Amino acid sequence: MNDPRSAQSLKIAILSRGPRLYSTRRLREAATARGHDAKVLNTLSFSIEVESGSPRLYFKNKKLTQYDAVIPRIGASITSFGTAVVRQFEQMGVFCVNPSHAISVSRDKLRALQALSRHRVGMPTTLFVRHTSEILPGIERMGGTPVVIKLLEGTQGVGVILADTTNVAEAIIETLSGPAKMSVLLQRFVKESKGRDIRAFVVGSRVVAAMRRTAKEDEFRSNIHRGGSAEIVDLDNEYQRVAVHAAQIMGLRVAGVDMLEGKDGPVLMEVNSSPGLEGIESATGIDVAGEIIALIEEEVLFPDIDLRQRLTLQSGYGVMEVPVDERSELCGKTVRSSGLRERDVIILTIQRDSVSIPNPRNDREILAGDILLCFGKMLTLRSLAPPRRKRRKRRKADLPVVEGADPVPSE
Ligand SMILES: Nc1ncnc2c1ncn2[C@@H]1O[C@H](COP(=O)(O)OP(=O)(O)O)[C@@H](O)[C@H]1O
Ligand SMILES: [Mg+2]
Structure with a gap:
């Protein structure tokens, strides 16, 4: 019991x-x-009482007592x-553990892919249309059939x-989006994946377990619920990066x-x-549940703080990202010679390609292309922002990798 966190017992609700x-x-x-008090509470037995100043929850008509943490396991039907x-x-x-907003976004396949699409995450071209007249040209743009058709909110492969031909694709889409009014997506078929996929289980900022699932014969869907089988897999860096990055963009800790x-x-699906534990724990032998509880201990004792919210409280001070280009007064200077400290600004990190340099030393040089995350006087910070260029591609989306880690190969 050397771990100081185990000294404190938490009250945990599993929804x-x-x-x-x-x-x-x-x-x-x-x-x-791990010494905590955990209760399983049926999500549907709550009533939500909204009132200014005192939000409350009732569980089976009794006012709910105080909990330290909640693990939501929310099924797609509710x-x-x-x-x-x-x-x-x-x-x-x-x-x-997972915020409500992130759960909602992840449930809608299109919304999730839209959120991820501006970041460096590979995904199959995906099409969402309203008029059937848009289907054919869309399929052609994707490189023709076969194409995958999916329900916007399907799960477990259902x-x-x-669809092998455009006729079949049109017929399926017309059927589903007809009176049944189901929303469907069209997606490029990634045929080289041959009925296999990778499930990476992310907890916090790392992949704690990963498996490769293989579809049963004559099936392209590798879901375990569709008869797929699973084996442990040692993920290479790029797959780990994409998995962690995708979870972070979505705002999911698990x-x-x-x-x-x-x-x-990697092509993100x-x-x-609310990923299941059975498949991953039995394929890998890893205590994934234990990792989730460890994350809770960490977060409850050392909660993340929202920097922006805290720091803008002091008026005139805040956090800002300062992109540096060759025209910038900072370009080519060191942290010390930049004179920022004297102007009441400190550099928290330098984002350089996919590498993040936290607490840069005084002799660290600032280069064109860097993005500086700064805290300080807003007046100074604003004066450092370069004039807007036309349609500059955002780079801050790239996953920060702590210096010293292997450089991430670009796509
Ligand atoms: N575009 C695609 N190309 C190739 N295989 C796909 C494609 N989309 C889905 N699949 C296969 O079908 C499975 C289920 O698709 P997915 O989008 O994950 O839906 P669900 O939410 O029902 O699991 C995937 O795990 C994969 O094996
Ligand atoms: Mg799936």
Whole structure:
């Protein structure tokens, strides 16, 4: 018991409709094994009471006692009510492993891909249309058939169909979006992935376990629920980077990130906010539930703070990103000779390509292309921003990699 965190016992709520489900049981076991008090609470037995100044939750008609942390395991069929319960916990100041907003976004395949698309994450070209007249030209732009058709909010492989010809694709889409009014996506078929995919289980800022799933014969969907089999896999850096990056962009601390093995590297499929534990723990033998509880201990004792929110409280001071280009007065200077300190500004990190240099030393040179994350007097910070160029590509989206780590190969 050298770990100081185990000294404090936490009260943890696992929101789940199935106390006997493998994932729920394992989370409760792992919490208990680490000395915490964990309760499984059926998400649907809550009532949410909204009132100014005192957001409350009732569970089976009794006012809920104070919890330290919540692990949401919200099924796809109750996303709306489930995320409302999580949101209420958030209003009450309780730490939620995955935030309600992130859960909602991850449930909508299109919305999730849209959020990820401006970042350096590979994904199959995906099309969302309203008029059937848009289908044919869209398929042609994607390189023709076969194409994958999926329901916007499908899960476990249900509603994922491979269409061999445009006629079939049109017929399927017309059927689904007809009276049934289901929204569907068209997606380029990544055929080189051959019925296989990678599930990377992200907890915090790392992949704690990963498996490769292989579809059963004559099936292109590798979901375990569709009869796929799983084996442990040692993920290379690029796959790990994409998995962690995708989870972070989505705002999920715990995520099951699904990727196909494309010919140019990882192709992101989706980011699941309530990933199952059974498949991954049995394929890898890793105590994933224990990792989730360890994350909670870390976050409850040392919570992340929202820098912007805290620092802008002192008026006139704030945090800003300062891009440096060759015209900038900072370009070519060292941190010391930049004179920023004297002007009441400190550089928190330098973002250089995909490498992040925290607390740069005084003799560190500032180069064109750097993005400086600075804290200080807003007046000075604003004067440092270069004049806007036409349609400058944002680079801050790249995952910060702490210096000293292997450089990440670009795509
Ligand atoms: N564009 C695609 N190219 C190749 N295979 C795909 C494609 N989209 C989905 N698949 C296969 O189908 C499976 C299920 O698709 P996915 O989008 O993850 O839906 P679900 O949410 O139902 O799991 C994937 O794990 C993958 O094996
Ligand atoms: Mg999937």
